[in-house]
Amino acid sequence: MFGIAMRGGVHPETKKDLTAERSIIRQLPLPKRLYLPLSQHAGIESRAQVQVGDRVLKGQLVARSGGPLSANLHAPTSGTVVAIEPIIAPHPSGLPAVAIVIESDGEDQWMTLPTLDDPLALSPDELADKVEAAGIVGMGGAIFPAAVKLRQGRRFEIKTLIINGSECEPYLTCDDRLMQERAEAIIDGARMIRHIIEAFEVIIAIEDNKPDATAALKKAAAPFGMIEVRNVPTQYPMGSAKQLIQAVTGKEVPAGGRSNDIGVLVHNVGTVYAIHEALRFGRPLISRIVTVSGGCVQSPHNVEALIGTPVRDIIQACGGLNATPARLLMGGPMMGQIIPSIDSPVIKGCTGVLALTRQEVNEHVPSPCIRCSRCVDACPMGLVPLEMAKHAKVDDFDNAQQYGLRDCILCGSCAYVCPSHIPLVQFFEYAKGELKERRNSEHKQEYTKRLTEQRNERIEREKAAKLAAKKAKKKKPSRQSEAAASEPAATAQEESAES
Amino acid sequence: MNAIRESVHRAAPYAHDRSSVDRIMLQVCLALTPATLFGFYLFGLPAILTFVSICLAAIATEAICLLLQGQSISRLRDASALLTGWLLAMSMPPWCPWWLCLGAGFFAIAIGKHLYGGIGQNVFNPAMLARVALLISFPVQMTTWVQVTPLGSEQAPGLLQSLAIFFEQQSIPDGYTGATLLGAAKAAANGGSAISELVADNYSLTQSFLGNTLGSLGETSELLILLGGLWLLRRRIISWHIPVAMLGSTLLLSGLFYMVSHAQYLSPWYHLTSGGVMLGAFFIATDYVTSPSSTAGKLIFGAGCGLVMYVIRAWGGFPEAVGFAVLFMNALTPLIDRVVKPRAYGRDQRGNPIKNVSARKAS
């Protein structure tokens, strides 16, 4: 029915019942200060367009995309820019990152939104520009700029647009609730994307443990042709684009390639909703649905939070914590990241904030690998995690790549099932990081080597020129002053340094 | 990078399955329990002494090795030493003298496991390594098969007599020993007499399957072993690949040769129901550490075990060959693992990216 089912995969306890039946809290109290890190997307940092002391309105552009894979940033509410300074980033390293700090004035005053025509009447390129202007990135956690993906899609013959509603991470229900509560908006957004990339069909893929969302979307999609709502098996990591494509179309994305290559484009429902908001109402991406859950949260809920809201505020909106969490995460438990501080802000890719108890995390001291090969069975990419980790452990990265490090999507299925509790994913993160570092230093070496050669050549040239000048001087002493003036300033120094 | 070193954080995932090494090991032990108890019943008190002393020797050796390596003694809790000792005891003759038991446990853990680097590092299955080493070193003791003397029956030795046999104060009475079916068949084949007659006269297939026959301590009852193995399959402790491949290749080969000559070769059903094939297929060849990790590798490994076992049984010098076959294939495991990798997503079997179905627009 679904073509080739996913290979491997795991069935972690979903824990979605904590929040799945509760509607999204829309009206959070306006936070006093909002922190907007300049790097909330895949590419390089965006460049601040405001200065300390500027007053900004809700939806106003505060930072402009810094390059091809970067994205715009908008003020989530009206207020004053009080600082542009490093804050502790919502990132496991705890390193600082520059952020625009906005003190809200409590009025939440929108800037004047542009009047819009029917988006479907506009040209695809114009629409893509609008998506880019709205600063929309992949909302499922990939944070890849949506406009870039749309434009790439336009260069290919896209047969199938898959709307990814298979929220496979445990705990998270933000997409589920979004689909239930705003089905029409999602269908509308999907139609617009289809219009932009000129896709033949739209398939909305939802895991079969979300019957309400399926029903809501089916109802909303009914009036339109070529939009199909399909169930896929509940299995982690079904929400990963590669696995979802395999489950829906039966095709595999070639290694090193993109889904475009096989005529498929995948967008997350959250992204689709954001595109709908931007194209229909001109609203840039300034808020998102965040699942606040975990055993330590008093009253788990989904909340619609402004980007930049401190995590502390949204936890408080859910009744606060009832115990000190063993782990405080941004994202789901399988692929999310620990955040160093409860004051870290919500960013565009934040799907959830989880405060987990020790029992929920169930972390143990690692013991030696017994080669049970459960990780091999669990790997949805068909890799050999135990060998990858073994080689990464002794810094033999070439062999680690041989066993599939390049293809690893860091989904954590292997580490989830490991009976020896080996932190496999951390080994892979480490190996990938080291490889990247090595590549960088190789590049740098090549670069500096070139610079040295160029400099040596230059010095040779200068020497030759000087020699020629000396000879000339002997012959025609009158030219002396002229020659000296043409020489670069510190030839004498150079000579003394060399001797 | 040093700046982060003091951090105790670990990377994702922050959710884990409830499995653990000790749970796996103990479940395997549990699966072995029925066959073990049946062995106790068949061979009486000396068998219990053998079993207990081998397991204790294995655990004690593990403890000593851990201490010598400066590791935490709590590592004992992973129960891997118990399992090794248990499997070894299952494959030993039922009435072993005390020194053989201690030597077996010691050899399996100290030489078979810790000399290679401890749990997860050993190339060969420690239990089988110990069994084969002892078989070569002490062929007489290791091929002394006692007749079935069920607990409570008249021939069953009492406690004092059992202790005397265990501590070699009394030798095993002559009438108590006999030849296993495979041993008898081998002798018949070498002597040029027809196997079919011998078997028909002295052995019954049902008894062989149920286990009411002489043989190693815990592997006579193929039925109970099979049940234990199936339970492990259901619990997903082991996968079906190795047992099916091993039993399948044994069946295929023995069937083939049986068809060629009834007189010269033993029927496949006897091959499957004697000499610890079931124990080998479900419990020994499936040892995680020493078997390949990919499914294709497991199939090759299992089939190889069956093949080598049959070749040794039919034409080699030893009547029983599970241990040799498993050890032989253990040696090939690293090679199999290197050559037979699972096909990665988006790549072909050789690891090259699959052909692009180019959807690029002609522009």
Add this chain to the structure above:
Amino acid sequence: MFVATLVLTALGLLLGWLLGLAARVFAVEENPIVNEVEALLPGTQCGQCGFPGCSAAAEAMVEGNAAVNCCPPGGRALTESLAELLNIDLNSLGDAPVPQLATIDETLCTGCTKCYKACPTDAIVGATRQIHAVISKACTGCSKCKDVCPEDCISLNPEPLTLNTWHWTKPEAA
């Protein structure tokens, strides 16, 4: 029996001649590997390895008198390729020195251009009587600038960690 002696002697004569010939035909140039090693080295002659220059270091490495990880600008990548070329076990090496970056204290710099002249990779920008700055992309941390700075305003520090360069460390256990 003497026939055997004769045959053996004749064989010896023939083979000895062949071997002598072969040694002449297949003669190999002296140690081409030094050139290979030198080609891999950065060539900035920075001297951080403790040798007078890259070619001296290359010679020392081939002779086994210098560790293949003694070149901080080359970093791990260079160490690995050298180890492969010279067939050296990487695990036998200790910790390599960390690559350094020069930074100029802007409050002290007088713009004397001495560092700018000394830099082998042109990694320092600035003109006379203007405050200089280091292009970190091009700096190899050779400390030549530091040595010539009259104001002592240049310091060498390990490259700072950023969100882009950070990665998870190797897990301790298992």
Add this chain to the structure above:
Amino acid sequence: MATILNPTYRSRLGYQAALLGGMCYLMSMLLIGGNTATHQLIDQHVLNDKLALLDQVMPHSLYDNDPVADSQVIQYRDLFKEPIEILPARLGNEFSGAALNLTVQGWGGPLNFIMAVDASGQVLGVRVINHKETPGLADKIELEKDDWITGFDGRSLSNTSHIQWAVKKDNGEFDQFTGATITPRALVSGVYRGLQCFQHWRQQAQAQTRAKEESGS
């Protein structure tokens, strides 16, 4: 060997050739010398060894000839693949028996043994000369380890039937060792076939003598 002071003539091809050739010549001469000095002694030792072995199976009182000098090599392909050495013993001019040097296939490889038979076809003794059987298990065929091999003494084709020429496991007369049946089985069958050889050879020899006598008379 890298010598700086190498004179130039050394790099000439002729020098290399002469060096190796000369070495070969010198060494072969040396070996010839060694061989001349030792071969007589060695031959003597080999002969003595053989006689010593013969002593073990055949009492001196049984012969006054030189069995080694009189030895013959014969072949019975249906019994033994390899040629058999027969050392006949005579007392006066009367045939008194023979020793047979035989090789069978054991468990670990070829198993070389010598057996002596008297004129009536009874085994006088069997000794293993050379074997590769598992030590500790099947090396009880050596007299030093076990007196099993004396079990053949006095056996003949007439006093032991075809079926009885086998190990007990195969319903025969001879013991096997615990854990090792193949070696004794091989040896038992070897001795049995040896006796058959002896019988054939004897019959042929007698026929020949008779023919000679007839033609002589």
Add this chain to the structure above:
Amino acid sequence: MSTASTPKAPAYRTIFRDGLWDNNVAMGQMLGLCPLLAVTTSATNGLGMGMATLAVLMLTNTLVSLIRGIVTPQVRIPVFIVLIASVVTLVDMAINAWMHELYKVLGLFIALIVTNCAIFGRVEAFASKQPVLPAMADALAMGIGFTWVLVAIGAMREVLGSGTLFAHASLLLGDHFTWLEVTVIPDFSGILLSILPPGAFMALGFLIAIKRLIDRGIKARQERAALAGLVTQ
């Protein structure tokens, strides 16, 4: 003679230390393992083989050292091989002729000494670069080093495998040495594994492990002593 390029001969103390322990043929250089594994089923066999090797080594090292001046690199390997093979054959003949009892024990293995790479290893690494006296010393040291390892392994295997020690030593050494023949464990059927080839590997492995352990201990003590020396200064 091209003595100008000859490296300085090491001290005799170093030569013997190397041969007997540090750079022992079997435990340090791991050479000559084939005869080592094959003949060490008893201490006597080990001793005999060791002594035969010692004799050959003495002869070849001396001869090679003598002719080292005239041999050129191009033909040195065949020249040395011819020399070694001839010497071994002569030794084989000599033992057969004048020490026949010993020959019966060692028989096959003497010819195998030709292929013992320890011989060629010493010739190539030492004798071809050093004067005669150090070369002889090296041969003696290496030969004795090889012999004691052979005897040690043989003894380990013999005791475990047959329960005796130096059985049949009188055959090798003459009747004066009957006292060497000891039965360590009477009525012992023996651990057969120890006499079979795997036993040889295990015994060698244990011996090397013990050597490394001792070396490590020595090194640690030296380091401690060095530190202590610093303290008093």
